[in-house]
Amino acid sequence: xxxxxVTRCADLERLxxxxxxxxxxxxxxxxxxxxxxxxxVADLDVDAWEAMIDVNVRGVLHGxxxxxxxxxxxxxxxxxxxxxxxxxxxVPTQAVYAGTKNAVRTLLEALRQESTDGVLRTTSISPGFVxxxxxxxxxxxxxxEEARRRMEALGIEPAAVARxxxxxxxxxxxxxxxxxxxxxxRQG
Numbered sequence: 001x002x003x004x005x006v007t008r009c010a011d012l013e014r015l016x017x018x019x020x021x022x023x024x025x026x027x028x029x030x031x032x033x034x035x036x037x038x039x040x041v042a043d044l045d046v047d048a049w050e051a052m053i054d055v056n057v058r059g060v061l062h063g064x065x066x067x068x069x070x071x072x073x074x075x076x077x078x079x080x081x082x083x084x085x086x087x088x089x090x091v092p093t094q095a096v097y098a099g100t101k102n103a104v105r106t107l108l109e110a111l112r113q114e115s116t117d118g119v120l121r122t123t124s125i126s127p128g129f130v131x132x133x134x135x136x137x138x139x140x141x142x143x144x145e146e147a148r149r150r151m152e153a154l155g156i157e158p159a160a161v162a163r164x165x166x167x168x169x170x171x172x173x174x175x176x177x178x179x180x181x182x183x184x185x186r187q188g
Contacts, residue, residue, distance in 0.1 A: 006033040006059030012066035025074055028169050029067040031081040033059050034101075038093045038138055048139075049096045056100035060107065071120055076173060078121040080165055081108055085128040085183055093143070101126075105179075112178060121176040123168040128183025131155040154184045 002018045004011045019026050035055045037048035060081055071077025086094050087101035108122040115122075129151050138144035160182060168177040 006031075006062055007054045009062040009065060012059075012062040016066040016070055020070060026067060026070045026077060028078045028080060029063055030165060031060050031063045031079070034082065034084070034134070035137060036084075036086070036094070036097045036134055038097065038143055039140065040093055041095050052096055052100050056097070057103050057107075060104050064107075064111065068120070076119055076121075078123070078169055079108065079111070080123045080125065080168055082161065083124045083126045085126045085181060085187075088126060088181065109178070112176070118173070121173075123165075123177050124179050125161065125164050125168070126179065126181045127156075127161050127164075128181075128187045129155040130158055130161055132158060154187050156182070156184050 002015045004015045006012060016026055016029070033055055035052055037045065037052055039045055039048065063081075064079065067077060067079065081104055083105050084097075084101045086098045087105055090098050105124050105126075108124050111120070112122045131151060135144060135147040135151055138147055164180045164182055168180060171177055
């Protein structure tokens with residue numbers, strides 16, 4: 001295990017270097033770190049905004065900076081990033097979180113368009129409610145409880161997201177799955 005703080009580029013470089021050292025190559029880098037701090041924009045919670053930008057956007061950029069040179073040397077590689085349906089269906093109190101997720105979606109699509117030489121594949125996976133600890137970090141206790149209730153009622157198992165990742169990376173080298181959206185069938 002390589003403890004990694006995605007807000008530190010050096011940590012991602014160490015993670016990638018360790019994978020290459022242990023396995024001789026890096027075929028896929030899955031970016032799954034993310035934080036969601038909810039609240040109206042008018043609350044002006046600048047610290048929460050900066051934290052989400054640092055983890056949700058800079059963390060992905062740090063992963064790209066660490067993995068892309070390896071992928072180029074090898075002649076292939078795949079970046080898979082877990083985004084969110086929050087960037088597809090905007091709701092009050094999630095504006096900045098949704099903005100960070102849309103920034104990542106845009107970033108990966110631009111990188112895909114810049115990389116049409118067959119070396120790099122990119123995939124954005126946007127899950128809806130998944131049973132994870134993400135809701136445990138919502139500051140407002142009432143909002144946290146409501147999110148927890150909705151997650152328990154609607155949430156899908158994390159294995160569903162893992163299957164989506166596997167589906168994307170198992171495609172032949174000449175096939176790229178750019179976006180996958182998955183959510184509980186009962187989620188509005």
